[in-house]
Amino acid sequence: MEDLLRRLTPQVLAALLRRHGALDLCEDAVQEALAAAAADWPVKGLPDNPQGWLVTVARRRLVDLVRSDAARRRREERIVLGAPPSEFLQHIDDVEGSGRDDTLLLLLLCCHPELTPPSQVALTLRAVGGLTTAEIAAAFFVPEATMAQRISRAKQRIRDAGASFAMPPPEQLESRLRAVMHVLYLVFNEGYTTNSGPDIHRPDLTREAIRLTRELLRLRPDDAEVEGLLALMLLTDARRPARTTPQGELIPLAAQDRARWNQDAIREGVDLVTAALRRGPIGAYQLQAAVAAVHDEAPSTEETDWAQVLALYETLDRVSPNPMATVNRAVAAAMVHGPSSGLDLLASVETDERIAGHHLLFAVRGHLLDMAGDALGAAESFSEAARRTNSAPEKRYLAGRARDLRAGAVDPSRH
């Protein structure tokens, strides 16, 4: 039932928005309708038309909300009460069939350029994902009141910006879609590599990101980058079962038991990225997905086609230059041409202020110095990386590498 409610959330919200406009009130009304359904349906059974039920209840709540707030919000009152009451109670037949575009419009609205990325993420998870404020707060380890405020401020900003529930003009559509993809990728990453907290994975967020990206691809089936993004998520998430020990400690790619990788996800991801690259135009998500595919299809680190990984990262650095791509390129370059070639590349970005001091820079340098046989230098770099990451499991893993190197007891399987 939870899945059903989550799936219906954007449709119900869209039905209200199309008629009544104001995102903040409509969204609150939908949340209340969802709560009512969660309490009602298990007792009374599923209604014949769950979506119609939700829209009807949400519309009644919307009237209540507007009335209770009438003096302060005359504008909404006119909008809602201007329509005859029968409209709120009529059988919903204008909802079916329009769900496709509505979800896209909602995604675009939630990822409005006036909002900061954390607000875009929170609003998207609530309005499109159908998560409760408490669930979103728990996923990001912030108090519920903080998250409630963030969401309410986001809705306020959207209102102030005069954003409407409509397709952006064609010249803006591309950049608005990029913003949606970026938000979905942020949600995925937050779930996959938690930046805070005791656990390394929060599969609820990765699952939600994949679900919403699938939905986006259904709405934009010809967009190679959306296809690439879904492929990237699937190919990355495929390794999740092998990525941690039962105690929650990180296992690096080279030491993972590849038999535990999710072959279904890999197959689907490979098919998607292959189709995307054929369709073009080429983009950053497709290239990263292609790299993930090379790793996922390799039987071991040694048998990985590093030359292809290097070529893909070189292309990525050209298509969308960014120091993190260069760091990844350095690892591949070291595998193809030897560690000193990778260290040279690293040196070229170390002073880039977008990445200076980032723990990954130190972790990669540690790895390359270790490859070059400089155990003590590697240990120094790993220690530095451990101090700079804000993820507890990463901290433990990196400190462990430093300790092992200092003890001269390096486990060769970790290379």
Add this chain to the structure above:
Amino acid sequence: MKYMVIIYGNKDLWASFPPEEAGRAIAEVNAFNRRYAESGELLGAYGLGDELTAKTVRVRDGVPAVTDGPYLEAKEFVSSFFFLDCEDEARALEIAAEYPFASHSAVEVWPVLHEAGTAM
């Protein structure tokens, strides 16, 4: 009554934990957090990054200057803290004593102004 409990440390202290003990310590802290979140007495628990990643902000003549590192020069730094909302100070001290790290070195319990009772 609200209390803030502060745990101090530095990288040498954390590095001195053998890896096999680290796993057990984490499990103990997680169990502690769960227990008191369920009882409603733990409002929130937060770990902080390394002091290397802390920044200090000073505004002089309206111009903010940001420097790397913590404000206080010290050998040990705040590494984590949690908030309690409990019956009285005695209860806060009782809970603090159960925090695993209290058995290794020490934890500090601070009353929150206007939110904690006066000790009799």
